[in-house]
Amino acid sequence: MNKFEIPKNFDYKNVNILKQFITETGKIIPARVTGISASNQRKLTRNIKIARFLALIPYTDMHK
Amino acid sequence: MxxxxxxxxxxxxxxxxxxxxxxxxxxxxxxxxxxxxxxxxxxxxxxxxxxxxxxxxxxxxxxxxxxxxxxxxxxxxxxxxxxxxxxxxxxxxxxxxxxxxxxxxxxxxxxDPEAEPTVIKDNEKDVLSNNEKNVTEVANSDNESTGELKQKSEENHENE
Missing domain, CATH: 3.30.70.60 (Ribosomal protein S6/Translation elongation factor EF1B)
Structure with missing residues (x-):
């Protein structure tokens, strides 16, 4: 049922896994859609935001 | 610590x-x-x-x-x-x-180190060739426009 691959630990360095959880425009997909647990969603969010800061993931698709 | x-x-x-x-x-x-x-x-x-x-x-x-x-x-x-x-x-x-x-x-x-550099070179070539094309196109269009102008001016003279 769940099409998302959930790792044991979310890591900002594992870009391929984080990319599953962002939309084409770069937004974080909400937990009601991903269906992962609340604590996992918090960890995911934290790591996505770190990866964005380090330019591993885009903030939006509007970057020049 | x-x-x-x-x-x-x-x-x-x-x-x-x-x-x-x-x-x-x-x-x-x-x-x-x-x-x-x-x-x-x-x-x-x-x-x-x-x-x-x-x-x-x-x-x-x-x-x-x-x-x-x-x-x-x-x-x-x-x-x-x-x-x-x-x-x-x-x-x-x-x-x-x-x-x-x-x-x-x-x-x-x-x-597989060949993957990246070749791609970059191709892109550069494309850009270069595009620039050349643009230049030639501009030159052509200039000629055409001046030719048209000449024709028009001739037509105008005839009308007069």
């Missing part, structure tokens, strides 16, 4: 001086009584968005351990270093023993 991961993105134009920077940074860490568990030199990587007009960055990840008070000294020195585009210190519970996914990805890329 606290465990940290220091991610540092270096200016890609200074890629040859990476070893020098590493020595400097390790010296700085030792001055502030930090111990280094592991360093991962990930290498040049495409940035998702441009930082200070740079599209690529040289990533280095240090796994370090030390006193949080001294971390401020290190950060103050790094702030004014021009060769660093961006840096981040993250506190972690445990250091990972294995290579990070970024390191594995960069190793896989190095295995």
């Amino acid at each position: 606290k465990k940290y991961e220091a991610v540092i993105i270096l200016n890609p134009n200074l890629s040859t001086k990476v070893d020098l920077f590493k020595k400097d940074f390790e010296g700085l860490l030792k001055q502030n009584s930090f111990s280094i568990n592991k360093t991962e030199d990930i290498g040049r990587r495409q940035l998702s968005y441009s930082i200070n007009n740079h599209n690529k960055g040289h990533y280095i990840i240090f796994s370090i351990e030390g006193n949080p008070v001294n971390l401020i000294n290190i950060e103050n020195k790094i702030k004014y270093d021009d060769s660093i585009i961006r840096h981040l210190f993250i506190s972690v519970k445990n250091h990972q023993g294995e290579d990070s996914q970024l390191m594995i990805d960069s190793k896989n890329k190095k295995d």
Whole structure:
């Protein structure tokens, strides 16, 4: 049922896994859609935001 | 004592001086009584968005351990270093023993080195050829427009 691959630990360095959880425009997909647990969603969010800061993931698709 | 991961993105134009920077940074860490568990030199990587007009960055990840008070000294020195585009210190519970996914990805890329440079060359060629085409097109259109003007002026004369 769940099409998302959930790792044991979310890591900002594992870009391929984080990319599953962002939309084409770069937004974080909400937990009601991903269906992962609340604590996992918090960890995911934290790591996505770190990866964005380090330019591993885009903030939006509007970057020049 | 606290465990940290220091991610540092270096200016890609200074890629040859990476070893020098590493020595400097390790010296700085030792001055502030930090111990280094592991360093991962990930290498040049495409940035998702441009930082200070740079599209690529040289990533280095240090796994370090030390006193949080001294971390401020290190950060103050790094702030004014021009060769660093961006840096981040993250506190972690445990250091990972294995290579990070970024390191594995960069190793896989190095295995087939022909992939990247050829692509860049092709792009450059395309751009060049496009420019030439544009120039020739502009020249042609100029001729045509002047020709049309001449024709029109002739027509006007005839009408008069």
